[in-house]
Amino acid sequence: MGSLRVWSKWEIRLRLGGLNNVRRHMAFMGASPYGSEEVRRLFHEQVPELVSGIVEIRGIAREAGRCCMITVSSQDPGVDPVGSCVGPRGVRVKTVLRGLSGEQIVIIPWSESASELIRSALSPVVAVVQSIALDEAGRKATVRVGRRGGDRSLVDAGRLRLASRLVGWELQVVFT
Numbered sequence: 001m002g003s004l005r006v007w008s009k010w011e012i013r014l015r016l017g018g019l020n021n022v023r024r025h026m027a028f029m030g031a032s033p034y035g036s037e038e039v040r041r042l043f044h045e046q047v048p049e050l051v052s053g054i055v056e057i058r059g060i061a062r063e064a065g066r067c068c069m070i071t072v073s074s075q076d077p078g079v080d081p082v083g084s085c086v087g088p089r090g091v092r093v094k095t096v097l098r099g100l101s102g103e104q105i106v107i108i109p110w111s112e113s114a115s116e117l118i119r120s121a122l123s124p125v126v127a128v129v130q131s132i133a134l135d136e137a138g139r140k141a142t143v144r145v146g147r148r149g150g151d152r153s154l155v156d157a158g159r160l161r162l163a164s165r166l167v168g169w170e171l172q173v174v175f176t
Contacts, residue, residue, distance in 0.1 A: 040057055040060060049081075055072055063158055070085070072084075072108075073110035093107070118171065121163035121166055128146045140172070145176070146175075
């Protein structure tokens with residue numbers, strides 16, 4: 001009887017025929033090749049402000065292979081946390097994107113106000129937010145959007161679910 005062999009990440013990729021096959025197999029198994037901690041590690045490798053503690057990742061919500069949303073804050077009012085993570089000409093975030101095989105990354109600034117955080121999380125998809133009604137007890141938020149305020153298919157396609165996980169509130173978008 002031989003000893004148990006532990007395969008490295010690169011050996012698994014080579015044996016299965018590349019990263020795309022690894023993702024396909026892991027999706028079939030219900031696992032992700034990169035968790036939110038791996039995303040955090042990739043950003044820590046690229047952003048020196050994260051390592052020094054000036055910029056902090058406040059939350060990560062992720063759908064493997066599709067999109068990752070990150071909220072960041074800064075201890076120094078003179079430092080832009082989103083700009084620090086993106087880097088000059090997008091170099092830092094592009095390096096992280098390559099590490100995640102092109103998965104979409106959305107970086108938003110952290111806010112103590114729940115309504116501002118929800119507005120920021122939905123901002124690329126929902127352009128015109130009329131109002132946000134918050135139910136503090138049930139941690140539910142109803143976002144009212146005008147007719148031309150957003151793309152219904154994008155909101156339904158998972159962006160709402162991802163934003164909900166990121167802000168920690170159950171979100172409902174109502175088109176008026």
